[in-house]
Amino acid sequence: MKGRIFSGVQPTHGLHLGNYLGAIRNWAELQAAYDCIYCIVDLHALTTVHDPRAMHANTREVAAALLACGIDPRRSVLFVQSNVFAHAELAWILNCVTPLGWLNRMTQFKEKAGKNRENAALGLYAYPVLQAADILAYKAEYVPVGEDQKQHLELSRDIASAFNRAFAEDFFPLPAPLILDATARIMSLRDGTKKMSKSEASDMSRINLTDDAEAISLKFQKAKSDSFEGLAIDEASRPEATNLLRIYAALAERPLAEVAADHAGTQFSAFKRELADLAVAKLAPLNAEMRRLMADPAQIDAILADGAERAAAIALPVLEEVRAACGFLRPTRG
Ligand code: TRP
Numbered sequence: 001m002k003g004r005i006f007s008g009v010q011p012t013h014g015l016h017l018g019n020y021l022g023a024i025r026n027w028a029e030l031q032a033a034y035d036c037i038y039c040i041v042d043l044h045a046l047t048t049v050h051d052p053r054a055m056h057a058n059t060r061e062v063a064a065a066l067l068a069c070g071i072d073p074r075r076s077v078l079f080v081q082s083n084v085f086a087h088a089e090l091a092w093i094l095n096c097v098t099p100l101g102w103l104n105r106m107t108q109f110k111e112k113a114g115k116n117r118e119n120a121a122l123g124l125y126a127y128p129v130l131q132a133a134d135i136l137a138y139k140a141e142y143v144p145v146g147e148d149q150k151q152h153l154e155l156s157r158d159i160a161s162a163f164n165r166a167f168a169e170d171f172f173p174l175p176a177p178l179i180l181d182a183t184a185r186i187m188s189l190r191d192g193t194k195k196m197s198k199s200e201a202s203d204m205s206r207i208n209l210t211d212d213a214e215a216i217s218l219k220f221q222k223a224k225s226d227s228f229e230g231l232a233i234d235e236a237s238r239p240e241a242t243n244l245l246r247i248y249a250a251l252a253e254r255p256l257a258e259v260a261a262d263h264a265g266t267q268f269s270a271f272k273r274e275l276a277d278l279a280v281a282k283l284a285p286l287n288a289e290m291r292r293l294m295a296d297p298a299q300i301d302a303i304l305a306d307g308a309e310r311a312a313a314i315a316l317p318v319l320e321e322v323r324a325a326c327g328f329l330r331p332t333r334g
Helices: 017-030 052-068 086-095 100-104 107-113 122-136 147-166 213-221 239-252 256-262 268-294 297-326
Strands: 004-009 035-040 077-080 142-145 176-179
Touching: 004 017, 004 122, 017 035, 017 052, 017 142, 017 239, 017 268, 035 052, 035 297, 052 077, 052 268, 052 297, 077 297, 086 122, 086 147, 086 297, 100 122, 100 147, 107 122, 107 147, 122 147, 142 147, 147 176, 213 268, 239 256, 239 268, 268 297
Parallel strands: 004 035, 004 142, 035 077, 142 176
Antiparallel strands: none
């Protein structure tokens, strides 16, 4: 028996190289060793996105990106959160065992709510409880997440324990984080001290998964350089060189130190050309597959419909047990 993995990604427009190397590629690799359930979390996105057309389009776009990057719907379950109602119902039940004090400690809520906390939506506050419900509805054992989600995952463990204590000993396994490789922290091509982000103004700062070969090549060739001789890893004084070496190593799937040693004497401009060629070779096929899928929404929708059915087949029996543990009277006729 392989262990079960659950992870989620919000349906946002503009997935980029940082998302790919930092998370999505690992999701694809994990399929070899685990039973994987991957969820496009539109209910979570609703905490910030109130634009139905964007929600609709972004959900398909993210599905296409995941499929193009190697999530295999025959091996794994890929589905949309709102298609499986167990998430919302379990979230409510977990709300009832989660103390406010735990939610008050969540740094992401504080950041997202900002100064105007009185106007922040209840859903934003309860966001991590829904995340716990996502994981626990499948009794998942492992959750691949980035550093930024560590606190939410610890909370999921605490919520699972709280439910177990209140209703049924050892009912939920405590999900363990699989923290994704921190060396895959990809920075902006315009400023090596800032994370690559869809919200940075200049599109030249990032490689989008929707960029074609020409755009990928151009962006690497125009990436910010420094004026030292050769290439070297030096976080403090050479953030751009460090970032480009990291990207190279990640794309080539080679140890960073080895890539750096190989390029200690390479000119920056020559290195950028080499990196551009490597990136095009690795990313252009993904881009082409993503475009093909986006042009065939019926295929995406069919894959997601199948995924939702398979997800529900796992989550509903768990939810039934949860309802029974809570003492809910089930509808029956004598
Ligand atoms: N909050 C996660 C993020 O923004 C997305 C997410 C929702 C998730 N539910 C999850 C991640 C369950 C892991 C497990 O990245």
